[in-house]
Amino acid sequence: MYEKILVPTDGSEVAEAAIDHALDIASTYGAELHTMYVIDTAAIDVSLGTEQVERLREGHFGEMPELQEEATKAMGVVTQQANEHDLDVSIVEQVTAGQPHRQIDRYTKDNDIDLVVMGSAGRTGVRRALLGSVAERTLRTTKTPVLVVDIRTEDE
């Protein structure tokens, strides 16, 4: 049923909570596991500055080593966990930039992904107003099935 599974990550605990689930499903179904790091342009705008968004858009990602490192590290966790659990899953890595939910949707369409597995922080109140929820936006955008792993249930 599932031949290609996507697990988007930003290197946070929230995202990593979903990796276990994704790996387990992938190994059960013998599916290929895609992991993806989206450089969030809205985050770059307020953290590195608007000019850096432009720089990314011009294709100068190659001269931004700190960002590359962060992306590689975040995606590396997937392979690391697969090795720890001794799972034989083939893993594909992908870095892209834009709005996370749109990029996830685009990637699922372009690569015939059958299932998206992702974490959610279950934010409420001010923090939610400030940041919103990528998981929620993804659910609304994509037509692919999405498995949302809420980090709060993981804690219990």
Added chain:
Amino acid sequence: MIEPVTLQYETAVDIGFKAIPALTIVAMMVLFLGVGYFFRVAAVDDLWVAGRSIGAIENGMAIGANWMSAASYLGVAALIATAGYYGLGFVVGWTTGYFILLIFMAAQFRRFGKYTAPDFVGDRFYSNYARGIAAFVTLVIAFVYAIGQGSGMGLMAQYILGLSYEAGVILFMGVTIVYVALSGMLGATKNMALQYVILILAFLLGLYVVGWSQGWSTVMPYLEAGAQTELLIEEFHAQFAEPFAAESFYMWMALVVSLILGTCGLPHVLVRFYTVDNERTARWSTVWGLFFICLLYWGTATYAVFGGLLYEEPVSGDETAVTAGAEDTFMNMPGADGDALVALTVQLADMPEWLVGIVAAGAVAAALATTAGLFVSASSAAAHDIYTNLYKTEATQREQMAVGRTTILVIGILVTLIALNPPALIGELVAMSFAIAACVFFPVFFLGLWWENATQEGAIAGMLVGILVSFGAIANDTAIPMYTGVEGAFSTTLAAYVPGLGSALVGVPVVFAVIIVVSLVTESPPEHVKRLVRQCHSPKPMDKMDAAEDVAADGGTTTDD
């Protein structure tokens, strides 16, 4: 001192809601968002393919829009009209700095190729304390600079929307915060170029139309205004053109030096050089930027002359402080009139409402473009330089986004509150942030790029002394009098030598000396830092993908290898 008549006189600006100017503003905002949205949708997401690069002309326009704030658009004409020759110092100071940028810094900064100004300080001086101080100062500069913009927005809102000054500040600052929240994913440089085109057209339109309608000028008002200047001097106020009448020669020099060196130390200007394709584009961007900036600056003096004449004898029949008998000369016009002079000139020349509206809208575009840039430089100082680099290196993108957005909100609210009752004229407020930039940043940038033996201890000591001098000078002659109600400076002797607007004339040499002396007595910088500095001056043109650190990290091609 205050005659009863002054109590009745408030402002010559025709306050009231005007449908067409209001629509102009709305249309302008929609256009910015629309352009941004279009370019966002059209953006190619593939990071690995080099996309379209920004050329020198477009980048020059972006520099111009980022640079020309309400202070340039409204403030400089006000300062020339009210302070005459002294006010010209603002024109000289705010353009000349680009030569120093061009010769000594633009290409070298491009080669360094980091993200933010505090990044440069932190990496070059291999110190997180230095980075922290730089980030803090970046926040302060953005804050002081933005107060002037808020003040300009409030004045224009009075004319366009008929709101009170306070309501205008709150409304337009709110709009700016929302715009910044939306702008990151939008076509930033495209929008900057567009903002430049709108503001320069609006500015020149007003100038040409007033000159033409009064029979004062035809195609080159800049050069043709000589007769009017003479008239203004002879008929109304000889002091207008008399050198050093309003302020002494020393004050003039102090101001000009501060503005020139401040230009080279402004974080939100420098970041534009990090992102261009190569150092050639960095250099040409500076040249084009200066050209685009001059188009406006040259016109400010002409506006001051036309505005002065019309203020004395309004064609429109509006009542000004002079015709109302509240003041004897245009040079004493109240601050609110002065800061609105560009739009007021058009109004007093009896031009139609929609035209005055366009000129006012241009001022709002200028204030908006600059404020957006300032808010982003403040948020990146907080989210990237302080939060991520100093406090939590593992911070994810979303945490940084939360910190950045919170910073924008907080600084936006603070700026709005202070702008409700601004402590000085728009141009003066902005000049203060330049004095800070000149004293704190210019020496570390300059020595950081040009002297490989400048050490972290030197930089930290230098920046702290710079903070002491520039903040102290502002506290002495502006902040303390403003908030304690005392007339004049706390120490008049200090204010005479180290004025808040011009503290760099004393401050910069002192800071240079501190950095050099401290650097000489402390342990010299590590080899990789020295190599980085040398790489910024390599005669070999660097490949466009190379930033200095990559080259240095690759083993480098420096002489000691």
